[in-house]
Each structure stands twice: as C-alpha cells, then as structure tokens.
Amino acid sequence: MALRTLITRRLLSTSVFSSQFGAAVSNLNAAGSAASDKPAPVPSDxxxxxxxxxxxxxxxxxxxxxxxxxxxxxxxxxxxxxxxxxxxxxxxxxxxxxxxxxxxxxxxxxxxxxxxxxxxARPRPPLGQTGPQDPYAQRR
The missing domain is CATH 3.30.70.330 (RRM (RNA recognition motif) domain)
Incomplete structure (x- = not known):
C-alpha cells in the first residue's frame, strides 16, 4: 500500500496528470483502502x-x-x-x-x-441459521 501511495503522490504532483486524472486516482485510493478493511478469505478447495x-x-x-x-x-x-x-x-x-x-x-x-x-467459496450457513427474512424482524 505504501508503494501505491508513493506512486499516486508522484503522479498527482504533475499538473497535467492531476488535472485529467486526479479525481479518478483519489477514488481508486479510497476504494483500495476500503477493500483492505475486509477480512481475508478463508482458503477452501x-x-x-x-x-x-x-x-x-x-x-x-x-x-x-x-x-x-x-x-x-x-x-x-x-x-x-x-x-x-x-x-x-x-x-x-x-x-x-x-x-x-x-x-x-x-x-x-x-x-x-x-x-x-x-x-x-464461502461456506453455506447451517440449515436453520440463515437469519430473518423480514428486514424489520429485529426491530419488533
């Protein structure tokens, strides 16, 4: 992630690149940090x-x-x-x-x-533990 940040800062420092692609790169960095917040997938065959x-x-x-x-x-x-x-x-x-x-x-x-x-692949939840079908069931 540090290399990505360094490259982004270097690219954004040039005015031509910044004016054309600055917002897209900022969005990419935000998405990259959000993706890293997810838990690592559990290995499966x-x-x-x-x-x-x-x-x-x-x-x-x-x-x-x-x-x-x-x-x-x-x-x-x-x-x-x-x-x-x-x-x-x-x-x-x-x-x-x-x-x-x-x-x-x-x-x-x-x-x-x-x-x-x-x-x-994520494992299936055990039968009977799929959660409520009604999104408001927990509020009642």
Missing part, C-alpha cells in the same frame, strides 16, 4: 467463479481450470425454469494448493470472451 459467459458450460469451466490442478467437480449454476446460466459457478479442486493456483491462474482472465473472477 472450492472456488466461486463469477462473470461467466451465458454460453459457458460446466465442461468448459472444468477444462479451463484443469490447467492448474486436479478438478474434482465443476458446475455452472443454471436457472431452474429456463436452463440458462446465471453467470456464476463453482470449481472444486482436490487440494487447497491446487485451488490457490486456480485462483492465481484464472482470476481476472478471459473465458469464452468474458473476464471472469475466481475466489474462495
């Missing part, structure tokens, strides 16, 4: 992949991620009624090391013409 092309199949997803390790299972989530992709899916690797290599290799890369994002 399952990856959540978002930004998938609507035509990407589970087979294509498995083939793309298999370059980085043994893929146990890959699934593109589809709409129950239409059968069309919802634009995200899951990839399960045999080990945590392979999963981290999969993230490094495929995060922010192109698949079927679209930029996809890969991150560790």
């Amino acid at each position: 399952t990856l959540f992949v978002s930004g998938l092309n609507k035509r990407t199949t589970s087979e294509k997803l498995q083939e793309a991620f298999a370059k980085f390790g043994e893929v146990v299972h890959a699934k593109v989530v589809t709409d129950r009624n239409t059968g069309f992709s919802k634009g995200f899916g899951f990839v399960k690797y045999a080990t945590l090391e392979e999963a981290s290599k999969g993230i490094e290799g495929m995060d922010a890369k192109f698949l079927d013409g679209w930029v996809i994002f890969a991150e560790y």
